[in-house]
Structures are given as structure tokens and as C-alpha cells.
Amino acid sequence: MAVAHEEPRLAGDGVVWLLVLAELLTFGLLFISFAVTRHLQPEVFAPGQAALSLHTGALNTLLLVAASWAAVRAVRCFESDQGRAGAHWLLAALAGAVGFLVVKSHEFASKVQAGFDWATDAFTLLYTLLTGFHFLHVVVGAIVFTVLWFKARAGAYGRANHMAPASGAVFWHMVDLLWMVLFPLVYVIR
Template structure:
């Protein structure tokens, strides 16, 4: 992926952008999203099969996870998605200041999720959970850790968009990069919506 092409301000004329159907966001990032969804999909299926083989182990260790914290993390990511969508809409209307505020709100949600999830993972590791402890902790650490990295990456992407927006990079007809960042954030949100019930709720 040519990251420079993705992050540079979009200077295509607004009339051309609206004259024909177009992909919302950058094609290269959509390919990355497709690859990530496939990877997580394989992990989810593997987790489901492992749980079928060791239901008692998975049920007992799932009960040690904080369901309320998981629900709060869900609220944070969904709220972040809403904020990102508002930011893109604000850019389209030329309300750059409002758009940057929505991006900050999304970044706050991402930071909250990162702090809560990092603390949870650290506590489990301190209590003896590691990749070799048992099948459940292996999947928990791989899925949680891999997803957390994606949240951090999405937050960095939004921070770059926020910074460039302050330099007048985006506005009506110039929302290609914010839309790309939004697509990546929504992917992270979607993955958690599957991951949360899989790890925390399903018994």
C-alpha cells in the first residue's frame, strides 16, 4: 500500500467526484480491510471449533472476564464510529472546525478503549494467562492483542487526518482521506462487535 497516496490531501475537483459513482475511501485500504476481515474470520472460526472441543474450560475462563468492562468498550467503539461519521459529514458541509472536534471525540473513544483493554490484558497476564497456559488464554490474548493493535492504528490514522484538517486539507468534495480513515475505523468497530460476544457473552 502506498501510504503517502492515502494520506495526502485529496485535490480532485468536487464536480468530478460527484459526477459518477465512486468508491468511498481508498481502494488500497479497502484491500487491507478485506485481508484483515479474512484473517479475523479465520481466527473466529478456529476459536469456535476450539470451544466445541473444550466447552467446560472456555465457559469457566470466560466467566472470569469483566462483562461490564467489555460492554463499556463496545459503547466506546460504537460512539467512536458515530463521531467519525459525523466528522466526514461535517467535512462535506465545509464545517472543518466541527469535523476536527468530532475526530477528537473519536480519538477520545479510541484512547479510552486502549486504556481499558490494555489494563485488562495486563491483569490477566499478571494472573498467569499466557499463550501456553491453555487454549482459551491463547485465543484471548491473540484476538484481544491483535484487535487492540488495530484500534491503535485506527487512532493514529484519525490523528493524522485531524492534523492535516487543521491545515485546510479537507472540505466539500475533498473527503477521500477522511472517508478512508472512517472505513478503517468502522472495520475495527465491526470486529469488536463480533469479538465481544464471542469472548465475553457466549456461554
């Protein structure tokens, strides 16, 4: 008896992939702007980047990666009809997203207390655009995880219906990928 093989396909809905493409292009332009402007104005970027905490950036990296791992685990659980475990993994993904938001909010607040002006120069403007825009994407991801978690607790997802969690995970992986470029570009490479 021959085993039927399914054709490989992208996880999630096609619409989420269009969104991911648009967001990657938008952030790509911001990344290029940051890199080019840093090259042209190193005297402006050096003190701004020196004031950023590598430890905070690294902690945020761990939180985002942990949330991505939890999102994958949730989808895998739904694919194998383990809805309760999937809901727990969604809650773990949400915890990683909220952890990032707390750490980043603390970083933003400490900058404001230190007199940081969001548009003093090219560095502060691009830092604000990049990190603020990414922050908003993490907020959206946290909302998505929350909605998915509530639905998962009600038994909405299983082997026959896991497209929404897979699409949420795809969106979150994009958020994670953007940080994997943003963190070295803004915090590490000087």
C-alpha cells in the same frame, strides 16, 4: 431542469477496501478457530470466559461505537465544508479509541497481575490472539485519527478533499465491526 445524480460509490479509497477484506478474512479464521475450539474443549473455555468482565466488554463496545459515530460526523462535516467541526469530531473519535485502549490495557494488566499466562491453553492463546490483534488495530486507528486531526486543523479537508477522512472512517468501522463479533463470541456466548 434535470438534476444530475451521481452514481453511488463506496466511501474511501479502493486500497482501504482491500485492506478491510484481508483483515476480515484473517479475523474470520480466528473467529472460526475460537468457536470450533470452544466447542471441542468446553471445559477449558468455561473458566476462562467466566473470568472475563462483561461490563468492561460492554464499556469498550460503547467507546468503539461512539468513535464510529464521531468518525461519520467528521466526514459529513468535511463533505459540507465545515472543516473546524470535522476536526472536532475527529478529536472525539480519537477520544473513543484512546478510551478503548485505556480500558483494554487495564484489563490486560489485571490479567497479568492475576497470573494470567498468555499461552497456558487453547482459550488463553486464542483470547490473546484475538484481543491482542484487535488492540493493535485500535492503536492503528488512533494513529490514523491523530494524523487526520492534525491535517484537519491545518485546513486540509473540505468538500473537494475528504477521501482521507472517509478512508480512515472505513478502517475504523472495520475495527468496530470486528469488535461486534469478538465481544459476543469471546465475552458473552458461553
